[in-house]
Amino acid sequence: MDKLIITAAICGAEVTKEHNPAVPYTVEEIGREAESAYKAGASIIHLHVREDDGTPTQDKERFRLCIEEIKRRCPDVIIQPSTGGAVGMTDGERLQPVELLPEMATLDCGTLNFGGEEIFVNTENTIKNFGKIMIEKGVKPEVEVFDKGMVDYAIKYAKEGYILEPMHFDFVLGVQMAATARDLAFMVDSIPLGSTWTVAGVGRHEMPMAAMGIAMGGHVRVGFEDNVYLSRGVLAKSNGELVEKVVRMANELGREIATPDEAREILGLKKK
Numbered sequence: 001m002d003k004l005i006i007t008a009a010i011c012g013a014e015v016t017k018e019h020n021p022a023v024p025y026t027v028e029e030i031g032r033e034a035e036s037a038y039k040a041g042a043s044i045i046h047l048h049v050r051e052d053d054g055t056p057t058q059d060k061e062r063f064r065l066c067i068e069e070i071k072r073r074c075p076d077v078i079i080q081p082s083t084g085g086a087v088g089m090t091d092g093e094r095l096q097p098v099e100l101l102p103e104m105a106t107l108d109c110g111t112l113n114f115g116g117e118e119i120f121v122n123t124e125n126t127i128k129n130f131g132k133i134m135i136e137k138g139v140k141p142e143v144e145v146f147d148k149g150m151v152d153y154a155i156k157y158a159k160e161g162y163i164l165e166p167m168h169f170d171f172v173l174g175v176q177m178a179a180t181a182r183d184l185a186f187m188v189d190s191i192p193l194g195s196t197w198t199v200a201g202v203g204r205h206e207m208p209m210a211a212m213g214i215a216m217g218g219h220v221r222v223g224f225e226d227n228v229y230l231s232r233g234v235l236a237k238s239n240g241e242l243v244e245k246v247v248r249m250a251n252e253l254g255r256e257i258a259t260p261d262e263a264r265e266i267l268g269l270k271k272k
Contacts, residue, residue, distance in 0.1 A: 012048050048085075105139050
């Protein structure tokens with residue numbers, strides 16, 4: 001079994017300081033939260049960025065500033081910008097961080113309901129275009145899927161040459177698809193042999209899904225983007241606290257934690 005890769009999704013685009021005062025907005029705050037997660041054991045920082053007032057943005061220069069701040073604090077960490085951005089953004093806006101040539105970036109493989117009237121739109125042309133551009137720029141996609149149909153789309157687009165194999169999947173469960181042991185096992189059994197995978201449980205599902213991911217030989221994502229509580233009714237003081245909890249579970253289950261360079265080897269990345 002590979003060592004465990006922990007990804008920290010430190011702020012997302014939806015959660016705010018009203019949900020948890022520790023949610024980072026500024027460049028300094030984003031650097032601080034990335035560092036807390038890195039020191040706790042995260043080897044990947046999944047990155048959304050905000051304006052100082054908390055407004056989500058995909059602005060390339062804002063990403064550049066945040067990436068520089070994270071690299072200053074965590075020189076060897078893998079930074080994985082989101083190309084999801086926020087609901088309502090154009091494809092051009094969402095692709096901006098890929099121009100900075102990160103090692104990885106997310107590639108969402110389908111459209112989903114995102115609560116209330118919000119729909120997160122990813123058309124077939126969007127997915128193919130994002131995949132093609134990532135191949136051209138040497139950026140490995142983390143194939144972000146919210147249900148089994150999105151896995152099937154990813155396999156289809158890989159066969160058509162828009163996503164390179166072996167693929168790395170992120171199963172985001174508890175949004176469009178339920179977050180149970182049965183659901184996770186179904187998703188794992190549905191991806192091509194040789195693929196790697198991470199699971200992200202949203203809200204109260206975060207730690208149960210993390211425990212299952214550890215035990216099943218996959219990898220784990222935690223962080224304020226997905227959940228702001230350390231335990232029922234107890235706000236996490238930092239992303240680092242959430243990562244520390246995963247590390248404790250992994251230690252109890254005998255699973256070693258991957259360093260950033262070990263994560264690169266597992267995922268087939270070349271350090272940039």
